[in-house]
Amino acid sequence: MKWAMVTLMVSATVLSDVLQSFEMKRAGEQTVGARGLVRILKLIASRRYLILGVVCMAGTFFAFLEVVQKAPLRFVVRA
Amino acid sequence: MKRAPRTYALLLLFILVKQCGNLSMAWGMKHFPETVSLHPLLYLRAMASPYVVLGIAMLILSVLTRMALLSMADLSFILPLTAVGYVLSALMGRFLLGEEVTASRWMGVALVFLGSLLVSSTPQMTPVVEETRK
Numbered sequence: 777m778k779w780a781m782v783t784l785m786v787s788a789t790v791l792s793d794v795l796q797s798f799e800m801k802r803a804g805e806q807t808v809g810a811r812g813l814v815r816i817l818k819l820i821a822s823r824r825y826l827i828l829g830v831v832c833m834a835g836t837f838f839a840f841l842e843v844v845q846k847a848p849l850r851f852v853v854r855a
Numbered sequence: 856m857k858r859a860p861r862t863y864a865l866l867l868l869f870i871l872v873k874q875c876g877n878l879s880m881a882w883g884m885k886h887f888p889e890t891v892s893l894h895p896l897l898y899l900r901a902m903a904s905p906y907v908v909l910g911i912a913m914l915i916l917s918v919l920t921r922m923a924l925l926s927m928a929d930l931s932f933i934l935p936l937t938a939v940g941y942v943l944s945a946l947m948g949r950f951l952l953g954e955e956v957t958a959s960r961w962m963g964v965a966l967v968f969l970g971s972l973l974v975s976s977t978p979q980m981t982p983v984v985e986e987t988r989k
Contacts, residue, residue: 793930793934796921796922796925797925797929797930797933800922800923800925800926801925801926805927806922806923806927807923808865808868808919808923812923813916813919816919816923817919819922826922
């Protein structure tokens with residue numbers, strides 16, 4: 777079970793990174809000023825791969841909480 | 856500003872915001888009087904701490920900054936470079952939180968830094984090759 781959760785955590789992280797990278801490159805160069813941040817939030821809400829990326833990030837977080845209860849923190853962080 | 860300096864400026868901002876967010880969260884959680892389990896009510900109470908709120912806000916900002924970074928450079932360029940944050944984490948842990956950082960940990964941190972230096976010497980974006988169909 778512990779390894780299943782670690783596998784889920786790693787897969788969700790990788791999938792989230794790849795989806796975000798793919799979609800942000802398609803969206804073109806973004807800035808982080810006040811308007812830029814609002815534009816990124818709108819992008820997240822309107823692009824399905826970004827929404828999926830955020831869902832994967834949430835999955836990573838909950839899998840992390842699950843694993844951290846059963847395994848030492850140093851094991852989880854390294855994984 | 857040209858693309859490369861802008862990417863590095865944003866990278867620096869991302870690393871600083873993320874590390875300060877982590878530090879603020881760690882500070883807030885360490886000073887929370889109860890042990891937080893998976894019980895949602897305890898999490899909500901922990902979130903009432905101004906340090907935890909500040910930490911969460913900074914971590915959200917860091918996610919958005921990272922997204923902006925991914926629009927400027929390859930994932931395989933950004934991800935190893937953001938590991939420079941581990942160096943900052945070790946320094947903050949040692950000098951602000953009073954953690955014990957052993958020689959082998961410092962050696963690991965130095966290796967992470969060297970790896971990031973190596974990645975930074977490569978081009979940040981894969982050139983887009985336009986296919987010409989005749």
